[in-house]
Amino acid sequence: MTEAAAKPVVIRMYAAREEIYPREAKGRYASLRWACVWITQLVFYGLPWLNWNGRQAVLFDLGARKFYIFGMVLWPQDFIYLAALLIIAAYLLFLVTAIAGRVWCGFACPQTVYTEIFMWIERKIEGARSARIRLDRQPWTADKLARKTAKHLAWGVVALFTGFSFVAYFAPVRSLLSNIGAFALGPWEWFWIGFYAFATYGNAGWLREQVCKYMCPYARFQSAMFDKDTLIVTYDQERGEPRGALNPKATPQDAKKKGDCIDCNMCVQVCPTGIDIRKGLQYECIGCAACVDACNGVMDKIDLSRGLIRYSTDNAMDNKWSARRIGQRILRTRVLIYTALLVLIVAGFGTALALRTPLKLDVIRDRGSMGREVGDGMIENVYRLQIMNTAETGHTFRIKVSGIDSVRLATTDQAVLDGASTRAVPVRVQVERSAAARGAAAPGSNHIEFELTAVDDPSLSVREKAVFIVPK
Amino acid sequence: MADFTSGFWDLYIIVITVLAILGCGVLLWSQSTHKVEPGSDGTTGHVWDEDLTELNTPLPRWWMWLFYITIVFALVYLVLYPGLGSYAGKLGWKSSGAYQEELVKADADYGPLFAKYASQDLKAVAADPQAHAIGERMFLTYCAQCHGSDARGNKGYPDLTDKDWLYGGEPSVIKATIMKGRNGMMPPMGAAVGSEADIENVAHYVKSLSGLTADPIKVSFGKTKFGACIACHGAGGVGNQALGAPNLSDKVWLYGGSAETIMETIRKGRTNTMPSFHEFLGESKVHVLAAYVWSLSNDPAPASLAAAPGVAQK
Ligand code: SF4
Ligand code: SF4
Numbered sequence: 001m002t003e004a005a006a007k008p009v010v011i012r013m014y015a016a017r018e019e020i021y022p023r024e025a026k027g028r029y030a031s032l033r034w035a036c037v038w039i040t041q042l043v044f045y046g047l048p049w050l051n052w053n054g055r056q057a058v059l060f061d062l063g064a065r066k067f068y069i070f071g072m073v074l075w076p077q078d079f080i081y082l083a084a085l086l087i088i089a090a091y092l093l094f095l096v097t098a099i100a101g102r103v104w105c106g107f108a109c110p111q112t113v114y115t116e117i118f119m120w121i122e123r124k125i126e127g128a129r130s131a132r133i134r135l136d137r138q139p140w141t142a143d144k145l146a147r148k149t150a151k152h153l154a155w156g157v158v159a160l161f162t163g164f165s166f167v168a169y170f171a172p173v174r175s176l177l178s179n180i181g182a183f184a185l186g187p188w189e190w191f192w193i194g195f196y197a198f199a200t201y202g203n204a205g206w207l208r209e210q211v212c213k214y215m216c217p218y219a220r221f222q223s224a225m226f227d228k229d230t231l232i233v234t235y236d237q238e239r240g241e242p243r244g245a246l247n248p249k250a251t252p253q254d255a256k257k258k259g260d261c262i263d264c265n266m267c268v269q270v271c272p273t274g275i276d277i278r279k280g281l282q283y284e285c286i287g288c289a290a291c292v293d294a295c296n297g298v299m300d301k302i303d304l305s306r307g308l309i310r311y312s313t314d315n316a317m318d319n320k321w322s323a324r325r326i327g328q329r330i331l332r333t334r335v336l337i338y339t340a341l342l343v344l345i346v347a348g349f350g351t352a353l354a355l356r357t358p359l360k361l362d363v364i365r366d367r368g369s370m371g372r373e374v375g376d377g378m379i380e381n382v383y384r385l386q387i388m389n390t391a392e393t394g395h396t397f398r399i400k401v402s403g404i405d406s407v408r409l410a411t412t413d414q415a416v417l418d419g420a421s422t423r424a425v426p427v428r429v430q431v432e433r434s435a436a437a438r439g440a441a442a443p444g445s446n447h448i449e450f451e452l453t454a455v456d457d458p459s460l461s462v463r464e465k466a467v468f469i470v471p472k
Numbered sequence: 473m474a475d476f477t478s479g480f481w482d483l484y485i486i487v488i489t490v491l492a493i494l495g496c497g498v499l500l501w502s503q504s505t506h507k508v509e510p511g512s513d514g515t516t517g518h519v520w521d522e523d524l525t526e527l528n529t530p531l532p533r534w535w536m537w538l539f540y541i542t543i544v545f546a547l548v549y550l551v552l553y554p555g556l557g558s559y560a561g562k563l564g565w566k567s568s569g570a571y572q573e574e575l576v577k578a579d580a581d582y583g584p585l586f587a588k589y590a591s592q593d594l595k596a597v598a599a600d601p602q603a604h605a606i607g608e609r610m611f612l613t614y615c616a617q618c619h620g621s622d623a624r625g626n627k628g629y630p631d632l633t634d635k636d637w638l639y640g641g642e643p644s645v646i647k648a649t650i651m652k653g654r655n656g657m658m659p660p661m662g663a664a665v666g667s668e669a670d671i672e673n674v675a676h677y678v679k680s681l682s683g684l685t686a687d688p689i690k691v692s693f694g695k696t697k698f699g700a701c702i703a704c705h706g707a708g709g710v711g712n713q714a715l716g717a718p719n720l721s722d723k724v725w726l727y728g729g730s731a732e733t734i735m736e737t738i739r740k741g742r743t744n745t746m747p748s749f750h751e752f753l754g755e756s757k758v759h760v761l762a763a764y765v766w767s768l769s770n771d772p773a774p775a776s777l778a779a780a781p782g783v784a785q786k
Pocket of ligand 2: 233267270271272273274275276277284285286287288289290291292
């Protein structure tokens with residue numbers, strides 16, 4: 001290369017997005033995806049409308065810092081359960097990814113689900129793939145304007161309803177609805193409805209595969225969970241190549257030399273991320289199996305067996321394993337370990353949740369005095385019992401104290417609390433000086449225990465340790 | 473400008489901040505394209521270890537726009553809100569202002585409740601279960617540090633549950649005490665009483681006033697020297713609530729009733745401060761609090777108090 005002739009060219013580090021026009025795929029996996037869309041959206045849109053105990057069944061009341069989930073009320077102190085739930089979700093994702101790759105991405109991920117809904121609307125208004133391409137290339141006409149407006153309006157409606165449903169998990173849905181009608185929402189409610197609606201509209205309408213390719217963190221680290229036995233959508237190179245158009249005049253000998261792929265490009269046209277699966281596994285592939293559906297349809301038409309593109313594994317491809325062999329390899333060490341851990345955590349979580357008492361007690365010893373002498377040779381300590389009745393019903397609680405022979409409450413042993421309320425109850429606890437002399441309560445700190453029991457329900461009970469100080 | 477010792481540091485921070493933001497923009501702009509040798513198709517032209525080349529797989533352009541938007545956002549933010557040295561921002565936002573806003577909002581929320589009680593007689597407020605619950609919460613927050621969670625006091629801090637009052641136990645007096653605070657002051661009386669022996673005698677006399685065991689001879693000597701104390705504590709040692717002078721003839725002791733403690737009190741005097749809560753809480757809250765404190769040693773309506781409900785946490 002001569003220096004003089006080398007005229008530098010400018011390349012861009014940022015490129016405009018190329019529009020992808022996915023063709024509609026029909027088949028087993030497309031139906032499965034639609035089933036997922038229905039199930040997830042029925043739950044998401046429907047849950048806020050259910051009632052339980054005269055209140056919304058699922059409500060995350062951030063203002064009052066209480067999470068209502070059917071019969072359960074979680075307080076900030078129950079945050080550990082949320083953490084456990086997230087850990088379970090993460091492990092489930094690990095497990096599923098190790099077995100079947102990006103099935104979550106292709107079938108249940110909100111980005112996929114909403115894109116599916118938005119593409120359905122797009123198809124209904126602008127037509128199938130070729131019509132959409134034609135529409136985008138043609139100059140602006142009244143018809144094009146009308147179609148585009150209608151599409152964005154329809155998207156906007158779905159997006160707004162999604163935003164509304166989202167906020168309904170945090171603010172009671174019925175008052176939210178009537179307040180929207182009266183334009184009487186608070187600024188934050190407007191903001192979150194608008195924000196979530198905008199996110200839905202932008203992500204499912206405009207960004208689509210860009211989210212999977214450039215924004216999704218899960219897409220970045222899930223390859224760490226793949227191995228050679230993980231199910232992936234893959235093209236059977238051996239069977240398909242050399243590809244070539246179907247030639248009606250081909251002799252049987254010619255046909256033998258040619259692979260099964262007729263190069264119809266259907267698999268490329270249905271791909272929502274715009275890749276060619278025949279080039280092998282690519283990071284853009286979200287495992288949606290649309291190409292499987294498309295190619296199976298083609299194979300049916302030209303009377304060849306299905307499965308030129310199919311779910312298979314690296315090992316199965318290299319070693320020509322049967323479906324049965326693939327199935328046997330599912331239960332490998334990695335999967336078993338993930339499963340064992342998952343079962344363990346779920347069991348722990350379930351037990352903890354079942355054994356959880358909706359009652360909490362904190363004991364705070366008054367720091368003002370170390371313990372004082374009162375009449376009748378008694379030593380007295382003062383405590384503040386911070387009681388939280390996290391159940392929805394009110395109770396009267398009996399306070400008991402134990403740990404030293406002569407220990408007794410000098411104040412009332414009853415505390416009345418409404419449902420879902422807290423109360424600080426100051427109590428005085430006394431111990432006989434003579435008991436101290438006998439060594440039952442030695443000078444210095446002694447361990448005592450408070451017990452709180454609902455009068456009407458003995459199973460509702462908590463214990464909390466405390467220190468009783470006898471002055472020297 | 474109190475934050476900075478001179479105008480220089482203010483400028484220093486502003487210049488660094490603005491240059492850094494603009495620098496990000498310039499960096500982004502200058503790196504968004506790249507010149508390469510012709511023919512190095514699809515690569516950036518970087519070559520390592522003889523044959524490792526870097527492919528140019530461009531990021532989507534909206535990424536770049538997001539970067540630019542972030543820069544514009546930062547600049548707009550710094551114009552509107554404080555962040556550039558001591559420049560206060562066009563909106564005049566302050567954390568103390570935000571706090572004040574929350575206070576105003578809380579007052580709007582709870583004000584009517586307190587206003588309702590403020591117009592009632594203190595004893596009527598004391599009999600109200602809800603007011604009692606509110607009062608209890610306030611007491612545990614503001615008063616329990618000194619007087620104890622059970623209001624029984626500590627050494628130097630009066631017991632609020634007995635019937636003995638330094639300044640008087642009428643509801644209105646209790647309210648005045650909380651509102652304005654009190655300054656309890658017993659001057660050092662050692663010199664006025666006389667010698668160390670005189671002080672000891674007076675201490676024994678004071679003990680005898682409340683019927684505690686005391687040396688009869690010291691008591692009789694002490695009685696003659698008690699004159700120094702009469703101005704405040706009265707001839708019989710019954711105290712004076714107008715001055716806050718304790719009654720010495722009962723069994724209630726603020727610092728302790730041993731001869732040694734009493735002698736120390738006479739020698740060095742005592743100073744006690746109850747802070748004023750008017751500024752901090754406002755009159756309507758003090759009203760509810762005073763009713764609660766009064767109810768600690770009086771029984772306004774026994775039945776209703778037993779059923780005082782916990783206040784739902786907000
Ligand atoms: S759909 Fe099947 S036959 Fe058509 S190009 Fe793709 S792999 Fe080949
Ligand atoms: S290559 Fe196939 S499975 Fe992968 S994203 Fe495209 S259509 Fe879906």
